[in-house]
Amino acid sequence: MKCNDMEFLISLHTDNKLSGGELEKLLKHFEECSACRQTYKDFLRIKELLGSQKEIPITDSFENKIMKILKNKEDIRTAGFLHAIPRRQLFILAASFLFIVLSSVAYLSTRKKTVYDFGWYYDTAIENTEDASYGTSDSKSENFFLTVY
Amino acid sequence: MGTLMNDRELIQKILAGQENLFKLLVAKYKDKVVLLIYSFCGSGCDYEDIAQNVFIKVFRSLNKFRFDSSFSTWLYKITINESINFGKRKNKNVISLNEKVGQEEDEELVNMLPDSDYSTEEKLLRQETQQMIQKAMRHMQDNYKTILILKDIEDLSYDEIAETMGISMDKVKIWLFRARQQLREIITRGNLE
Numbered sequence: 001m002k003c004n005d006m007e008f009l010i011s012l013h014t015d016n017k018l019s020g021g022e023l024e025k026l027l028k029h030f031e032e033c034s035a036c037r038q039t040y041k042d043f044l045r046i047k048e049l050l051g052s053q054k055e056i057p058i059t060d061s062f063e064n065k066i067m068k069i070l071k072n073k074e075d076i077r078t079a080g081f082l083h084a085i086p087r088r089q090l091f092i093l094a095a096s097f098l099f100i101v102l103s104s105v106a107y108l109s110t111r112k113k114t115v116y117d118f119g120w121y122y123d124t125a126i127e128n129t130e131d132a133s134y135g136t137s138d139s140k141s142e143n144f145f146l147t148v149y
Numbered sequence: 150m151g152t153l154m155n156d157r158e159l160i161q162k163i164l165a166g167q168e169n170l171f172k173l174l175v176a177k178y179k180d181k182v183v184l185l186i187y188s189f190c191g192s193g194c195d196y197e198d199i200a201q202n203v204f205i206k207v208f209r210s211l212n213k214f215r216f217d218s219s220f221s222t223w224l225y226k227i228t229i230n231e232s233i234n235f236g237k238r239k240n241k242n243v244i245s246l247n248e249k250v251g252q253e254e255d256e257e258l259v260n261m262l263p264d265s266d267y268s269t270e271e272k273l274l275r276q277e278t279q280q281m282i283q284k285a286m287r288h289m290q291d292n293y294k295t296i297l298i299l300k301d302i303e304d305l306s307y308d309e310i311a312e313t314m315g316i317s318m319d320k321v322k323i324w325l326f327r328a329r330q331q332l333r334e335i336i337t338r339g340n341l342e
Contacts, residue, residue, distance in 0.1 A: 015300070039333070046329060046333065050301035051301050053184065055180050055184065058200075062200075073205075
């Protein structure tokens with residue numbers, strides 16, 4: 001096999017990913033080819049040098065700093081509740097809330113109208129009780145109920 | 150308590166309202182994130198600032214994380230994108246191999262060398278080679294640089310690399326080979342050895 005075909009196997013061998021026939025083939029090639037042996041050595045050296053980088057110094061309070069930034073930006077408040085809800089569900093939630101509010105307003109305005117209607121009955125009832133001289137009670141409300149029901 | 154929790158539990162609790170637990174995620178991954186950024190951008194960048202942006206981004210999009218992959222893979226993706234974007238903004242890719250490294254940069258690079266039992270001469274040689282590799286990596290294509298960092302610095306498996314980079318296993322093998330070949334060529338061309 002040519003060196004060009006071997007180089008790909010050399011990279012795999014650097015990560016110990018070769019086994020069986022392929023490994024045998026490569027090791028046999030190494031015996032005859034000093035250039036590929038050198039490539040393997042170089043790949044190993046690069047791997048070793050890159051892998052030996054130790055931890056990069058970082059501020060001790062790094063995580064506290066992040067939390068402070070997030071709090072300042074009020075991300076925490078939103079992320080905990082509204083931010084956690086998917087947009088579609090949030091839209092449904094907002095629409096439901098709007099529906100409840102509008103329904104409540106509509107209901108209250110209807111109720112107000114009913115009170116006015118009762119006011120008409122109330123006036124009529126008063127007139128009727130005065131004419132018919134129902135009972136002895138002075139209370140208008142009592143007369144009203146007596147008349148209506 | 151927090152250290153016993155796995156990432157999934159932690160994230161679910163954070164999303165459920167215990168936002169302060171995010172601190173545990175940061176503590177767990179900060180070193181890996183910083184190392185990844187440093188490997189990408191070199192000592193010339195404010196790696197801590199970039200790491201800060203990464204974690205803020207992660208927090209903001211935590212609700213989009215669907216647990217289809219591991220959290221670390223997702224975090225690496227965000228870190229790589231942020232590092233690449235930083236590189237583009239700073240246009241760091243036009244530095245010559247023959248350029249002299251500044252004193253400040255030298256010191257920082259020396260700081261990150263491993264503490265070992267090497268002799269002084271060996272240490273110096275090692276430092277020099279490591280500096281050259283760092284500089285040579287700046288000349289590599291982003292995808293090759295990424296794969297080399299993930300494999301040889303972050304020590305990820307082929308599977309994890311494939312997931313992080315969104316490529317097939319075969320591509321991981323081919324790109325790793327090409328990355329090593331490219332780095333070797335750059336070093337040789339620059340008479341680094």
